[in-house]
Amino acid sequence: MTTIAHRLFPRAHGKEAIVALSAVIAGGIGSVAALATVVLIILGH
C-alpha cells in the first residue's frame, strides 16, 4: 500500500502519500459508480 502510494506520489511526504492514494481509490470507486449510473440511465432503468 505504502509502496504504491509512494510510486504514484513520489514527491509526497510521509503519510501524505497514503491520504492521496485514498483519494484516488475513492475517486476510482466513485467513477465506477458514476459510469454504472449513466449506463443504467441509458438502458432506461
Add this chain to the structure above:
Amino acid sequence: MLEDIMWLFINLVLPVTAPILGMWLEIVSARNIRDDAERLEALRRRRIVMLFKDGQLGWVGLLMCFAAVSDMLDGIRKHGLPVWAPLVVVALLGLVYTSGYFATKGAVDTAEALDDFAWRRFPEDYPSAFYTIIFTLISAVLFAGTHFWAK
C-alpha cells in the same frame, strides 16, 4: 436538440474553456512587451498548464457534483426514486472526496511550473492536475446523465 447542445456547452464545455480563452488573451498581450527578458518571463508564467497544475479543476468537479444532486432531486420529484439512486450516492461521495482533496492539496502544495512539459511525465509532475482532470470528466458525465434523466 439545440437546447441540449446549448446545455452541454454552457455547463460542461464553457467552465473549462473560458479560463483557457482568458489565458490566451494574457499570452497575446504579453507578446507586446518590448523588453525581451521581461517578455520571455511574462510568457513563461502564462502557460495553459498554469490553469490546472494545482488541481483547480477540482473546484469545477465539485460544483458539477453538487449540480448533479440538484438535478437528481428534480428528477426524483418527476419520476420517483430510481433503482440506481444508491449508486449515485456512492459516486457523489467518492467524487466529492477526491475532487475536494486534490483541489485542497493543490492549494497547499503548489506545483512548480516546469519549463519543459512532457505528457509522459504529466502524472508525476502535476499529480493534482492529472487526477482532477480525470475525476472532473467523470463528474461531468454524471452531471449530464442525471440532468438528461431529470428532464
